[in-house]
Amino acid sequence: MIGKVLGHCRILAKIGEGGMGVVYRAYDEVLHRDVALKVVNKDARLDPSSSQRLLHEARASSSLAHPNICTIHDVGENEGEFYIVMELVEGKSLAAMTATGGLAPESVLRYGIQIASALARAHDRGIIHRDLKTANIVITNEGLVKVLDFGLAKRARSGIFEGPTQSFATIENTSGISGTLPYMAPEILRGEPAGNRSDLWALGVVLYEAASGRLPFEGRTGFEISSAIMREIPNSLGPPVPPGLWSVIQRCLAKEPVQRYQRAGEVQAALEAVQSAAIVSPDSAAGSGPPRTTILHSVRHAQVRKGDFLLLVGTTKGAFILRSNAQRARWDVGGPYFHGHNVYSMAFDSRGGQHRIWASTQSYWGTLLRSSDDFGKSWTNPQQAPIRFPSDTGVSLKNIWQIALGRADEPGVLYCGVEPAALFETRDAGETWSLVRGLFDHPHRPRWMPGNGGLALHTIVLDPANSRRMYVAISAGGVYRTDDGGSTWTAQNQGIRAMFMPDKYPEFGQCVHKIALHPDRPDRLFLQNHWGLYRSDDCGEKWIDIANGVPSDFGFTVLMHPRNPDCVYIIPVESDEFRCACDGRLRVYRTRNGGASWEPLVRGLPQKRAYETVLRDAMTADSFDPVGIYFGTRSGQLFGSRDEGRTWQKILEGFPSVLCVRSAVVEDASGDLRPTLATDIPSPKHKTKPRSRSNTRRPGR
Amino acid sequence: MPITFHIPGALREFTAGLSRVEIEHPATTLAGALSALWTLYPGVRDRIATEQGQVREHINIFIGDENVRYTGGLASPVTAASEISIVPAVSGGAEDLCRAQSMRVIWGKNPSRKLAEPMRKVSACGHGIPCP
Numbered sequence: 001m002i003g004k005v006l007g008h009c010r011i012l013a014k015i016g017e018g019g020m021g022v023v024y025r026a027y028d029e030v031l032h033r034d035v036a037l038k039v040v041n042k043d044a045r046l047d048p049s050s051s052q053r054l055l056h057e058a059r060a061s062s063s064l065a066h067p068n069i070c071t072i073h074d075v076g077e078n079e080g081e082f083y084i085v086m087e088l089v090e091g092k093s094l095a096a097m098t099a100t101g102g103l104a105p106e107s108v109l110r111y112g113i114q115i116a117s118a119l120a121r122a123h124d125r126g127i128i129h130r131d132l133k134t135a136n137i138v139i140t141n142e143g144l145v146k147v148l149d150f151g152l153a154k155r156a157r158s159g160i161f162e163g164p165t166q167s168f169a170t171i172e173n174t175s176g177i178s179g180t181l182p183y184m185a186p187e188i189l190r191g192e193p194a195g196n197r198s199d200l201w202a203l204g205v206v207l208y209e210a211a212s213g214r215l216p217f218e219g220r221t222g223f224e225i226s227s228a229i230m231r232e233i234p235n236s237l238g239p240p241v242p243p244g245l246w247s248v249i250q251r252c253l254a255k256e257p258v259q260r261y262q263r264a265g266e267v268q269a270a271l272e273a274v275q276s277a278a279i280v281s282p283d284s285a286a287g288s289g290p291p292r293t294t295i296l297h298s299v300r301h302a303q304v305r306k307g308d309f310l311l312l313v314g315t316t317k318g319a320f321i322l323r324s325n326a327q328r329a330r331w332d333v334g335g336p337y338f339h340g341h342n343v344y345s346m347a348f349d350s351r352g353g354q355h356r357i358w359a360s361t362q363s364y365w366g367t368l369l370r371s372s373d374d375f376g377k378s379w380t381n382p383q384q385a386p387i388r389f390p391s392d393t394g395v396s397l398k399n400i401w402q403i404a405l406g407r408a409d410e411p412g413v414l415y416c417g418v419e420p421a422a423l424f425e426t427r428d429a430g431e432t433w434s435l436v437r438g439l440f441d442h443p444h445r446p447r448w449m450p451g452n453g454g455l456a457l458h459t460i461v462l463d464p465a466n467s468r469r470m471y472v473a474i475s476a477g478g479v480y481r482t483d484d485g486g487s488t489w490t491a492q493n494q495g496i497r498a499m500f501m502p503d504k505y506p507e508f509g510q511c512v513h514k515i516a517l518h519p520d521r522p523d524r525l526f527l528q529n530h531w532g533l534y535r536s537d538d539c540g541e542k543w544i545d546i547a548n549g550v551p552s553d554f555g556f557t558v559l560m561h562p563r564n565p566d567c568v569y570i571i572p573v574e575s576d577e578f579r580c581a582c583d584g585r586l587r588v589y590r591t592r593n594g595g596a597s598w599e600p601l602v603r604g605l606p607q608k609r610a611y612e613t614v615l616r617d618a619m620t621a622d623s624f625d626p627v628g629i630y631f632g633t634r635s636g637q638l639f640g641s642r643d644e645g646r647t648w649q650k651i652l653e654g655f656p657s658v659l660c661v662r663s664a665v666v667e668d669a670s671g672d673l674r675p676t677l678a679t680d681i682p683s684p685k686h687k688t689k690p691r692s693r694s695n696t697r698r699p700g701r
Numbered sequence: 702m703p704i705t706f707h708i709p710g711a712l713r714e715f716t717a718g719l720s721r722v723e724i725e726h727p728a729t730t731l732a733g734a735l736s737a738l739w740t741l742y743p744g745v746r747d748r749i750a751t752e753q754g755q756v757r758e759h760i761n762i763f764i765g766d767e768n769v770r771y772t773g774g775l776a777s778p779v780t781a782a783s784e785i786s787i788v789p790a791v792s793g794g795a796e797d798l799c800r801a802q803s804m805r806v807i808w809g810k811n812p813s814r815k816l817a818e819p820m821r822k823v824s825a826c827g828h829g830i831p832c833p
Contacts, residue, residue, distance in 0.1 A: 244717020273741055274717045364759040364789040365711060365748040383715065383744035388752035396751035 006083050007076045036088045068118035070148045089146045095134035101213035108210045114145035116268035123196045130194045132202035133183045182215045197257040204252025211241045244274035302334030304375040310664045314343030317656035321376045334376050347403040348664035351411035360400035387433045404460035417457035421474045438487045444508050448477035465522040476511035492540030514558045514616045518565035528558045535595050546595030551582040556616040566594045571614040580611035604648035617660035632658025702782040715744030732775040759790040
């Protein structure tokens with residue numbers, strides 16, 4: 001090829017080669033300038049789509065006039081040979097510069113800002129790079145960054161180029177995946193289409209490599225690398241990498257795209273902030289700042305495997321994840337997560353094959369909804385609180401008391417019950433939340449009465465037989481039901497006593513502590529009241545007293561047996577003045593006939609000076625056979641029974657006060673995760689071990 | 702002279718790890734200065750203020766040595782050289798205090814007499830806070 005003229009460019013020397021093209025140094029004999037000229041090589045020409053890809057590369061890049069993007073001058077075809085004439089960039093690739101170790105943080109910031117700026121321009125034009133890597137980034141002799149090779153770029157909006165493609169130095173594949181493996185985002189490996197945020201992942205890898213001289217996700221084989229990308233947390237970068245830069249890298253490398261920066265411009269701004277802040281605050285370079293709390297290196301994690309059984313424990317000082325197996329005899333403890341924060345509610349979401357743990361956290365710094373897709377190793381920590389009251393309400397969020405999953409066929413739907421009493425809903429898996437106005441604007445709401453602890457919507461129950469029906473319980477407002485998907489709500493409190501009101505049986509205003517429903521009997525609910533134990537057989541229209549023989553009808557929790565709709569567990573406490581186990585004896589009570597009679601379950605539970613309190617969400621069941629029952633106490637003890645309550649064992653003590661306990665069985669923790677959910681709202685009859693309970697039993701609207 | 706913010710440890714993950722942030726900004730009130738801070742570091746905002754724009758109940762902000770609760774709140778004047786400290790209030794120990802008291806009672810000599818007192822102070826409806 002040397003000496004050959006393509007168009008008006010004479011080829012002078014070969015300067016590079018990749019899977020798709022050979023790059024030559026050439027001289028433009030019309031415009032009298034040095035250029036780079038990329039020609040489809042003969043091997044690549046065997047691929048009928050390669051020439052189209054080359055043309056696409058040219059079209060994409062030629063629209064990107066940006067100082068940090070290699071300029072495309074011309075494109076042409078000569079005797080069946082496709083070629084691109086582009087700006088000749090002389091310098092050193094970032095890959096070569098980092099081959100012997102990490103660069104100075106100042107250089108990483110300077111280059112990173114320029115790369116992010118280039119991506120921002122491309123993304124603004126609807127173009128995704130899809131193969132950003134240090135080998136595609138050249139630092140000119142003047143220190144200017146040039147991003148090369150938009151060879152995999154895709155016009156995201158116009159859809160000009162939709163076919164599968166491969167890049168040089170890429171993995172071989174036939175699945176339509178494109179890019180270079182160590183830089184590929186998890187969603188690409190899952191077969192999802194590349195998006196802007198996939199480029200931001202690659203930018204995170206590039207920054208990590210530039211700062212440390214090594215890749216964040218390594219392995220001896222493609223499988224090992226893929227596995228690391230999907231699951232591993234990269235080793236943290238300490239000094240001399242400033243914490244701010246490490247924070248930016250971590251956010252780029254969030255496994256879920258929604259947890260990353262949303263725009264390249266944000267990365268650029270963040271890097272600029274680190275750069276400028278480092279100037280005004282030289283102490284930042286000392287690296288003494290805490291690591292970003294979303295990545296918890298200093299916390300012990302439970303190593304979750306296929307078949308494991310999990311207990312999620314929320315306390316007044318953080319959350320814990322307990323891991324066991326079907327025997328439920330030995331327990332590993334992960335945590336504490338969210339040091340010092342109240343964790344009032346947790347949930348495990350397995351819909352759509354995910355394995356997401358949700359937790360609400362409350363502290364001086366406000367209330368947040370957090371999630372983890374890696375069993376606690378990393379948690380979201382959103383910049384902006386995702387659940388917030390609209391400004392016109394004049395109301396501020398104080399706490400999230402309940403996280404409830406929507407139906408299985410709507411995996412993006414979740415609900416949160418909050419304080420002050422209100423219901424929030426998301427339909428996009430938590431990315432955006434909206435206030436359920438039908439309930440918030442209810443004429444009763446101004447007359448709901450906050451007690452000492454505030455005014456909370458703490459329980460959400462979805463009717464499995466009627467996708468438009470849902471119940472909520474409010475202290476102190478009572479039970480409300482919607483039959484139209486949340487637009488309108490009616491109070492359902494007839495027969496429930498409010499002993500603190502002049503009218504003992506008002507339409508609303510009752511202090512309901514918990515309600516529960518079994519999917520096999522969706523018209524029947526059980527209710528633990530602030531004084532009073534009730535059942536309704538008609539969807540809450542009327543309630544009857546079922547406190548038949550319990551030592552106290554005061555208590556907090558009501559737990560349905562997962563498979564027996566007549567079986568309910570409660571833990572009575574002595575009174576509202578003295579909210580401890582009656583007579584200092586910790587007793588669980590069970591009915592197996594819908595509340596006609598109750599039996600104490602005490603074997604293994606302390607029966608002397610056990611002044612314990614079990615709060616409303618601090619009891620749960622598993623899905624095994626026989627069913628396991630678990631509860632935590634305010635004194636920080638966790639008890640469990642593997643035989644449906646007949647005998648009990650103390651699992652752990654020394655926790656902070658337990659606020660909530662939830663359980664889950666993980667069917668597969670490697671690759672395609674298919675966990676099952678076990679919560680206090682069970683599924684209908686199953687006859688497998690463990691009894692998998694999908695969230696079809698947690699229906700939504 | 703820039704306005705200087707002293708950032709508590711809990712918020713430094715949102716300020717790129719910085720304990721001190723200096724901003725050149727012409728703000729004349731605390732509200733303006735805070736606005737400049739969370740334009741630069743947006744994650745700080747929801748930790749300091751509610752969605753309605755009020756400083757959170759247990760967060761104190763000092764300009765110099767003066768708590769802004771006594772100098773006009775968000776309207777408190779700032780100057781180009783102001784030093785603004787964000788500090789969580791040390792007032793949240795009731796729960797721990799109660800827990801410690803009840804633990805002592807459990808192991809003490811006369812549990813029946815002492816036990817009721819701390820439990821009345823922090824009762825336990827639902828999730829461990831007084832019953833609504």
